[in-house]
Amino acid sequence: MFDIRYIRENPDAFDAGLARRGLSPRAGEILALDEEARKFTHALNEMQEKRNAASKQIGQAKAKGDEAEFNRLREEVESIKNQMPVAEEQQKKYQNQIRDILSGIPNIPADDVPEGEDEAANVEIRKWPESENGPKRLNDAKEHFDLGEALGQMDFETAAKMSGARFVLLKGQLARLERAIASFMLDLHTGEFCYTECNPPLLVKDDALYGTGQLPKFSEDLFKTTGEHWLIPTAEVSLTNIVNNEILSEEELPLRFTAWTPCFRSEAGSAGRDTRGMIRLHQFSKVELVSVTTPDQSKDEHERMTGAAEEVLKRLDLPFRTMVLSTGDMGFGAQKTYDIEVWLPGQGAYREISSCSNCGDFQARRMNTRYRVAGEKKKINPVHTLNGSGLAVGRTLVAILENYQESDGSIAVPDMLKPYMGGVEKIEAQK
Structure with a gap:
């Protein structure tokens, strides 16, 4: 707005x-x-x-x-x-x-956002680890769905029987691995990056989705109940609306929230894309990061948030690159967006695993969220809001499967996740 x-x-x-x-x-x-x-x-x-x-x-x-x-x-x-x-x-x-x-009008791009019609105009700003040869390419690397199904712990057929296409049933150590990934992310973001963990509602009303920009334009991408609620497409909706219609004090900003939640998306515009595997599901889980700041804080907060998301991949030793999205590729509510793309050797490609956006005062005006300027009791301005994935948990699991696969089909557990896996070092086929 x-x-x-x-x-x-x-x-x-x-x-x-x-x-x-x-x-x-x-x-x-x-x-x-x-x-x-x-x-x-x-x-x-x-x-x-x-x-x-x-x-x-x-x-x-x-x-x-x-x-x-x-x-x-x-x-x-x-x-x-x-x-x-x-x-x-x-x-x-x-x-x-x-x-x-x-x-129905999207946010105005920041001045330093590259112009272009689509993702072809996105600009890579850094890559990790830095290497002239790029990330390692495994010989005969398999994709995550082949690995997961061979392990007997990733079941698309059973999920389809109860829910249809674009759902998955994880079992055994893969189900535990997903939980371990999310727990690690939450501990990192709350312990080192000062985010407050939340357990927010998964069902929200029209006003909440209007506030963050999903309604009215993107209703087809959402799942609606038979009543007056919608299933959240991302915890951004719930976390950002914590400050809906509030007047905050400048002293309490920035506010930082994080949550691990299921997310629900109809994928209305994704027919034929990523039909196999866990890359694009109707139901997936994500650790979300949301910040509420003053206008002069938001640019630095955007860099900080993106760094927090990148740190997850560094700790897990997963190669990635960070892109600044072009004007034609970034989301409706964003002024500027960084996409973090993780390397998937099974696909031989980088795929998006996080999107971190500075929305400026776009969402704040829709939510009527303001702050009282310190030392000026009568001066009340809109806040700035930011959101980012820290990270998409399912896609992180995909990246671990493909990057940590062994020649015998087993999956080595990243060192950072071993404490969350009860000391398990390798995921092997169920016998």
Whole structure:
């Protein structure tokens, strides 16, 4: 969501930002509606002033015994009273039209975001470990689903019997490995990066999804219950809405939250993509990171959050690269996004495992979340919000299977996860 005052004062800059997203100009249309809404706002203010003045004069006329003036003023007040709801309805109509338009417009990209139509314009900014030859390429490396099924602990067929396509049943040590990965991530983020662990609701109402930008534009990507709730597509929704409609103090910022939750996505636009395996499921788990900051903190917080997500991969010794997304590839609510892509030797490719975004005040304006500026009690500004995967747990499991596979089909357990696995060093086929 955007500040209408910004569009009034910077219509060309607003349209230029939309152009970088590949969108047509909208400032003229929005400002025409705004002008109409402001006409009715002005008319309502004048009516209110006239009604208040006439109401005072009624008392004076009655005190003087001027019956004619008393009746005239009373009729005037009654007339104004009847006109105001009509003007209010027109004002609201135009304001709602503006809100509907702004609700469907994506965030304006930061100045340093590379321009481009799609992922082909994304820019690699670093790679780990640094090597001229790139990550190691295993001979005859298998993909995760072949490894998991051979172990007898990754079952897509049974999952499909109960739920259909794009679901998986993990069993035995692979189920434990997923839990171990998530526990390790939470311990790292809470212990070293000062995030507060949360266990948030998985079912949310329309307002929560509107606040973070999933509604109204992306309803087809979500799962809705038969009641008034939606299943969360990411814990970003629940964690960011902790501060919905709040006025925070500058002293308490930044706030940092993390949670490990199931996530649910319909994958409406992913027909034919990643149909095998765990890369793109309807239900998956993720450790999410959310920060709430002042505007002057958010840029540094974005780098800090991305570093926290990268640290998970470093501790697990999983090769990755970090990309800054182009204007045509980043998400609806983002000003700037870093994607972290982990190396999958079975695929011989880097695949996204985390997306860390600075949303600026875009979500805050939708949620009406503000902070009181220190030393200026009357100055209240929108906060900035950030979110990132720290990491996608299922995709981390995929990366471990492919990078730690042995020639006999077993999977070596990364050193950092052995304490969470009860000392198990190798995952082998069930007998």
